[in-house]
Amino acid sequence: MLIKRREGWEIPESQVTSETAYLGRRNFLKTIGMGGLIAGSGILSASGNVRAAVADPSEALYPVPRNNAYEGGRMMTPEEISTTYNNFYEFGSHKNISKAAQALKIRPWTVKIDGMVDNEMEIGIDDLLARMPLEERVYRHRCVEAWSMVVPWSGFALKELVKLASPTSKAKYLVMQTFEDKSVASGQKQFWYPWPYTEALTIEEATNDLAFMVTGMYGKPVPKQNGAPLRLAVPWKYGFKQIKSIVRFSFTEERPKTFWEELNDKEYGFWANVNPGVPHPRWRQDTERDIGTGKRIPTEIYNGYGEAVAHLYKDLRQKDRPFM
Numbered sequence: 001m002l003i004k005r006r007e008g009w010e011i012p013e014s015q016v017t018s019e020t021a022y023l024g025r026r027n028f029l030k031t032i033g034m035g036g037l038i039a040g041s042g043i044l045s046a047s048g049n050v051r052a053a054v055a056d057p058s059e060a061l062y063p064v065p066r067n068n069a070y071e072g073g074r075m076m077t078p079e080e081i082s083t084t085y086n087n088f089y090e091f092g093s094h095k096n097i098s099k100a101a102q103a104l105k106i107r108p109w110t111v112k113i114d115g116m117v118d119n120e121m122e123i124g125i126d127d128l129l130a131r132m133p134l135e136e137r138v139y140r141h142r143c144v145e146a147w148s149m150v151v152p153w154s155g156f157a158l159k160e161l162v163k164l165a166s167p168t169s170k171a172k173y174l175v176m177q178t179f180e181d182k183s184v185a186s187g188q189k190q191f192w193y194p195w196p197y198t199e200a201l202t203i204e205e206a207t208n209d210l211a212f213m214v215t216g217m218y219g220k221p222v223p224k225q226n227g228a229p230l231r232l233a234v235p236w237k238y239g240f241k242q243i244k245s246i247v248r249f250s251f252t253e254e255r256p257k258t259f260w261e262e263l264n265d266k267e268y269g270f271w272a273n274v275n276p277g278v279p280h281p282r283w284r285q286d287t288e289r290d291i292g293t294g295k296r297i298p299t300e301i302y303n304g305y306g307e308a309v310a311h312l313y314k315d316l317r318q319k320d321r322p323f324m
């Protein structure tokens with residue numbers, strides 16, 4: 001979002017994989033008889049998605065029951081689009097990282113919980129999944145680059161993980177970190193980025209009902225390019241807060257510098273709450289392009305989730321930049 005001169009949202013439409021172009025490519029593969037061949041290698045699934053070559057041991061857990069309290073409010077984004085138009089800088093600073101991300105090994109996957117907690121632990125992802133109440137929620141997902149999608153995530157409320165950790169009264173922040181491994185994530189060879197990708201929420205945000213740990217998508221395990229095996233969804237905030245492929249949760253008293261804040265705090269702040277009335281220093285935020293329909297639609301404050309979260313920010317002053 002920072003280093004490249006041209007922003008993702010400015011990419012000419014011709015470079016973005018539209019559904020039509022995508023389907024065109026599938027038809028082409030079918031015509032030349034390659035579809036089955038590639039699907040057989042595990043790179044493309046029968047539905048055309050880029051998915052893991054090795055079966056995911058959590059596959060049998062899905063689909064999980066939908067929690068109807070959380071609806072997207074508009075057309076769900078086709079899976080073929082939301083799983084092939086991604087931001088995951090560990091695998092490249094462009095949208096077409098879905099193939100490169102397949103290099104990530106997601107088993108074994110150990111999650112560390114540490115810091116100001118009663119229950120420090122290292123827990124394997126499948127043990128964690130077994131202890132958490134899984135459900136499906138349909139959320140809107142708004143990127144700071146002014147595109148958006150609507151996704152059926154599966155996973156569990158982040159407050160369940162906070163409960164498991166049992167933070168002490170001193171803990172004010174929950175800091176999350178992505179894996180670090182240059183041998184699979186070539187983006188991490190770019191030394192000017194402050195790896196590992198780090199994000200954080202206040203404890204009040206992390207225990208808000210809306211904060212969700214994603215482990216699945218479209219009734220299946222979440223694909224690597226979307227942050228397998230564990231990523232965050234906080235739909236009232238810009239997408240860069242929604243850290244992928246998390247390996248560590250630390251409870252701290254101090255607010256950490258987050259990945260994008262460290263790179264450019266004037267453009268990507270800590271709070272990052274969606275607000276159509278507060279432009280990014282280099283572009284407007286009052287509308288967004290729905291990547292499913294291609295239509296430009298108005299952006300809503302807190303991405304339409306204000307009723308659930310606006311109270312969290314009532315004591316922030318303008319100089320705290322709650323919307324930046």
Ligand code: MTE
Nearest residue numbers: 086087088089143178197239240242243244
């Ligand atoms: N997490 C990590 N580890 N690395 C990243 O580059 N990009 C963020 C966020 N989480 C990113 C990340 C940004 S900018 C966005 S918009 C969302 O992931 C994109 O999520 P999606 O690809 O599932 O739509």
